Amino acid sequence: MTTPDHQNGHCGGEPDPWAVLRDATRARVALGRAGDGLPTSRELEFRAAHAAARDAVHTALDADRVRTALTEAGVGLDVLEVHSQAPDRTTYLQRPDLGRRLAPDTELPGGTYDLALVLADGLSPRAVHEHAAGTVAALLARLPGWSVAPLVLAHQARVALGDPVGEALGAGIVVVLVGERPGLSSADSLGLYLTHGPRPGRADSERNCISNVRPPHGLGYAQAADTLAGLLQASRQLGASGVVLKDEGTTLPPGAG
């Protein structure tokens, strides 16, 4: 990509008096004009950002790519795959209810685990491709002694799909790593949602959320894993999750649920 960052498009050469506005905010201020519209370069910058966000939403989750990344990150857990009841992206986007339920023929091996991890495409499969393996590896390194269920890769999945998955696996806690709704400048944000005692019907208020895992611009893997491991310990001790477990952001970003 050769498109200059919109912050710096006018920089270089003479000092720019508009820079006082541009330096003050990440908002797209002082873009200049072509008549009553935007100059071509600014218009194309905006389109590039929107295209990246749109493509992030509509990219299919590539299971092989995630498996390879997990292996390279040193994660040795088995990897299972599940699908929600949303058969395709178009349905998924219009029917969040279907993205919260497992496809009827889903079979998961039951057991007894402290923790299950679900890697869910959500609204940005790209976030899972780029950041799930690093996050999982960093988290597992911080949880010695925890029994962890096989990893579950979930297609056309919303956060709440972790509830039936966690229940079927027999996990005390489920963490869903999900691609968040892409913003114009953040198409690859991963969100982490913790739910104690997963079962269908859990409310959003019973979850804890760590948002914007996206190094180097957002939260790094180590930092996210530190926070998540702390929440997991506290949740196990408390026997609950959600608003009762304070300190971390517990609100769901729009469209993520």
Place this chain on the structure above:
Amino acid sequence: MTVRRTTLGGHTHEFRSLTDVLAKATPARSGDVLAGVAAESQAQRVAAQHVLADVPLATFLTEPVVGYDEDDVTRLILDTHDPAAFAPVSALTVGEFRDWLLARAAERDEAAISGLARGLTPEMAAAVSKVMRNADLVAVARRTRVVTGLRSTLGLPGRLASRLQPNHPTDDAVGVTAAILDGLLHGSGDAVIGINPATDSPAQTIALLELVDAVISRYEIPTQSCVLAHVTTTLRALEAGAPVDLVFQSVAGTQAGNRGFGVTLDLLAEARAGALELGRGTVGANVTYFETGQGSALSADAHHGVDGPVDQQTLECRAYAVARHFDPLLVNTVVGFIGPEYLYDGKQVIRAGLEDHFCGKLLGLPMGVDVCYTNHTDVDGDDTDTLTLLLGAAGCSFVIAVPGSDDVMLHYQSLSFTDVLTARSVLDLRPAPEFEAWLAMMDLLDDAGHVRELTPEAPAARALLAAARS
């Protein structure tokens, strides 16, 4: 519950209730599918429109879609209905009402259309919109006049105002100021300089109110400010003596929906009284601002009526009854923010924007639109251009604009300041008169009245940039 039937193309379609007719007659949208109330076929949709066209308007006064006893919005609608204002159309059916509106619009009889407002219920407005095409919605809205004012006058013919939305992810004072100045330099901000705060705390709200008040005072800008905090936060700011121009609140079309927003009608009345008491207006005394949007009731599981779920557009219109009770300066639907599960693509967003604008105006609201989209909706700048120009033609009171279309706090795309310039230019629309005079005084207008592009050395630019440095 009255069962209604019609035969279309040899097939008999039956609808179990008025609620069912309204839902099935609604142009296609994903939220009604999600709620399980949408028509199952195109033929069924048109059959429902046939049935709806034959329903007398007066029926909506006796067959509420949400129960009178259990819902205070229904009580508000029916208890404040004005029979005298209703009289000119009281004998008409929904279909005849559409014809009546189109005839008055063609005659440019603004008084006849605008005089109906307090005689119409939201369900009547919703019903007639469902049998109108996009151009019908534009044509009638264009001849519906709703004028409001506080320190600028909004809704006058030939005008298009804008809300300057200088949001910042951390409410940073310098960042917010930079966005305000960028907007002012583009001739935006005549409807309001309105900030969505990143955190809903009284202290933060007061800090932002004081910041915008200082900019408005320093440059003597004839506009008003608003920090779009929850009404309870604004009440705290009022108690603390903060410079509150407008009381803001998101509202929904059912009591349960408003409960989901944490508001009651009494709370809204209390806050409005507090803002009125400050007497901060110069050209008017409208001191409230409401936002709405199709799908908000469904997303709060607050979409249930006397006969199952109510369609999202009818519920949206009911939110307008809440808003109009408090004599607002501004009301806008946030048409593309809620996501593809309610409005899937550009076609649905454009249709919903025109419906909301038409219905709001018909019910007497100073209606604006946040023409916007999220990245998981199938909408782009071409769609927002189309809707914006249609709204400009429809006489929309105001639109929302952010720097470069990119709201860096709420993470969605609204219009840019240049989009407002384009709409004004293409459709020969001007800013609010007081604000236009201010732009002229600041030497921001060229001889033809267009907002000129300034060099940083221009006196107006230097004056405004000084604020960014201080």
